[in-house]
Amino acid sequence: MGIVVTGIGVVSSLGANTEAFRRALLAGDCPCRPHPFRRIDGSVVTAPAYIAQPADAAGLIEPKKLRRMFRLARMSAVAARQALQQAGLDPAGMDPARLGVVFGTSMGALEVTQKFVDSWLEQGAQHASPLQFMNSVHGILASQVALDVNATGVNLTTAQRDICFEAALDTACSLLEQRRADVILVGGADELTDLLHEFGSRLHQFTLDLAQRGIDPGTSRSAVIPGDGAAVAILERDDSPRAPMARVERTAIGRHDVGDDVVSLAMNAASAIDLITTALDGSRRAANVYKRARYAVPSVSHLGSFGQYPCAGAQQFVANVLMLNHREGYAPLANGSPGPAQMAPKCILHDARSVSGNHAAYVLSRA
Secondary structure, eight states: OOEEEEEEEEEBTTBSSHHHHHHHHHHTOOOOEEEEEEOTTSOEEEEEEBOOOOOOOTTTSOHHHHTTOOHHHHHHHHHHHHHHHHHTOOGGGSOGGGEEEEEEOSSOOHHHHHHHHHHHHHHOGGGSOHHHHHHHSTTHHHHHHHHHHTOOSOEEEEOOGGGHHHHHHHHHHHHHHTTSOSEEEEEEEEOOOHHHHHHHHHTTSSOOOGGGTTOOTTSOGGGOOBBOEEEEEEEEETTOSSOOSEEEEEEEEEESTTTHHHHHHHHHTTTTOOEEEEEETHHHHHHHHHHHHTOOOOEEOOHHHHOBOTTHHHHHHHHHHHHHHHTOOOOOEETTEEOSOOOOOSEEEEEEEOTTSEEEEEEEEEO
16 A cells, blocks of 8 residues: 655745746755844844745634734644645544644644743743643644544654654554555744754854855755745645645654665665655765665755754655656756756655654655
8 A cells, every 4th residue: 555645735934835936946945035033132133044934824714713813823724724625535534533733843733832831931830821731842833724624533643853754754654554544734833933943053053155056955964044934735645536736655753873774775766766765964865875876866955945953854755746746857056046947757765864864764755
């Protein structure tokens, strides 16, 4: 039994919906812009960043629900509704116990967490806001999505640093194969806040150099340009009546030193893979995959199109599905300009290596 993708949604710096996201990738747009970030001492610095466009919930989420959602939850819920709409799937028409949500987030709702900590410091532990505490836990994104669509099935959150989305994907596929659910919303979301930017820039993880605006953040550790956003995909077994956009052939999670699952995954599909997408240092690991699998195909990263942040892999997944479904290739950005044109891939290996020592991969193919 295979797993297919039947819908996708995205809120990104490239656009607040899937079609805008696709048009921007095709055009080679670079949404990296100078943004003001307020520091703890009240000063303001301006630095390049990929900030997601406001999530447009019109016609997707009821206004009374929307008022209770903070920014990151709103992005996640809107992306989920977009994916359901594209799949032509109405949650009201299915058994809610068979609809699940698996979400990846590395840092969770940072803005809300900061508000909770502030209330604790200002009012004392006994008077800290219980609402802000509830919204600060990592699982709140999956919970908010589930509440919005009335999904009472499996509800899980993965927080494996910069492969949290890939871990969520691996988990969701396993749950579908085990028939723990019939439909799973799998997503990833993280946000860039003033406080996070201050920490990142003071630790020299984020660049403050406006001259580097638009550089592919995967090309240099010293030139990371942060971003944020949310992306969601609908996963179902391949006996679904809905038209598939792409097929999930394999997923794998392992350690670097015992990461033969990734190489094995590549070797088992070596005759078909014609594009490798990477995240962070994945391209260096991919070189070993090429050698051991005895084949060589183009390797690209689209981080220059939407920025580097822990769940950027979720947006890369959407881009990969779009390339397969529309039979088109998206040139990666380097220094704000598109690189060589890419051929339309038929089978994509995504290779993601985490700074935590873990390694993730998946293979997507045309449906």
